[in-house]
Amino acid sequence: MTSLPVAENWRLHLVLSNGRLALGLGILCLWLLLALLAPWTAPFDPLEHNIELRLSAPNFTHLFGTDNFGRDVLSRVIWGARVDLQLSLLGVILPFLIGTSIGALAGYIGGGVDTLCMRVTDIILAFPFLVLMLAIMVLIGPGLGSFYIAIALVGWVSYARLTRSQILVLKNSDFALAARSLGYSHVRILFRHLLPNALFSSIVFFMSDAVLILLNGAAVSYLGLGVQPPTAEWGTMIAEGQSLITSAWWICTFPGLAIVSLAMGFSLMADGIAEILGERS
Known part of the structure; x- marks a missing residue:
């Protein structure tokens, strides 16, 4: 039986030895798996209406019940994972790339560039x-595109x-002084020597x-500025079920629990990661 290389064994042990990181990664992987396999894991079409079954309580056929249009809530939660994972992961990449680039240039160049930034x-x-x-999204218009633009314009500052x-x-x-004495260019010093060592705090914050981003994405969809109906999205589902919370609690409860579980995975x-980086520093 072949074994993993030493470096890979070390990385695997590092992840598994940290309970929070392993649990958080497990939650994220579970949602990713459900989202990727949504056509096969969702028991029904998330957009299929069945007025005869509207507002059915959770049962053996519809485990999470149905909404006011007779759509299966479980199927909509699973398909909604695709949208909300996209919101949270892609929505954080743009601010990360923009913010780290601007911050690195401002800190390294200094002077007027630093002051302006x-x-x-x-x-x-x-x-x-x-x-x-929200103000930016109102100016641009509702939709995923405006959400990503608004997040990129606002989220890079941290x-x-x-x-x-x-x-x-x-x-x-x-x-850094040694790199300068060897005649390395400023670009090489900044992006090959300084920036990789400066990203630890940003990775944790990422x-x-x-x-x-996940909560804001659900919030703007709840307010009608994000993902538009009938697309399955957790924030939109909560908005659709809020008026029926006393009579059909399952419509907004299960999407809310999905948001909580995914947010918990990212937090863990x-x-x-913060614990591991703290032990290495």
Whole structure:
């Protein structure tokens, strides 16, 4: 029997030895698997109407019940995982890339560039995150595209501040001075030596930020600015079932539990990564 290489064994042991990281990764992988296999794991068509079965309580045929259009809630939760995972994962990548790039350049170059970048971040941070994002989406129009644009325009500032603070410390370190003395270019020093060492805090925040993006994505869909009906999305499902909470509690309860479980998975992964990086530092 062949064994894994030493490096792969070490990484696997590192993940499995951290309970929070392993549990969070397990929750995320479970939702990813359900989302990828939605055509086979969902028992019914999430858009199929059946007025005769409307507002059916959870039973052996419809485990999560049906909504006010007779659609199977379990199937809509599974298909909704595709949209909400896309919102939380893709929605956090753009701010991460933009923010780390701006923060790295501002911290390394300094001077007027640094001052300008930090003043822009101060202006954006002066407004509540969700309010500013909603204002941008109202101007652009509802939909996934406007959500990603709003998140990119608002969410990069935290990554920029984190990366800038790390670069300011690292650019005066011994290995950075040695790289300069060897005649390395500024681009090589910044992106091959400084930035990889400055990303630890941003990586931890990346996982925590995925929770915020997930909740904001559900919130804007709840308000009618995000994913539009009849597409299955957890925030939209909660909005559709809020008026029936006393008579058909299952319509919004199960999507709400799905949001909580996925958010918990991201939070546990963030805690586990923070513990591992803290032990290595």
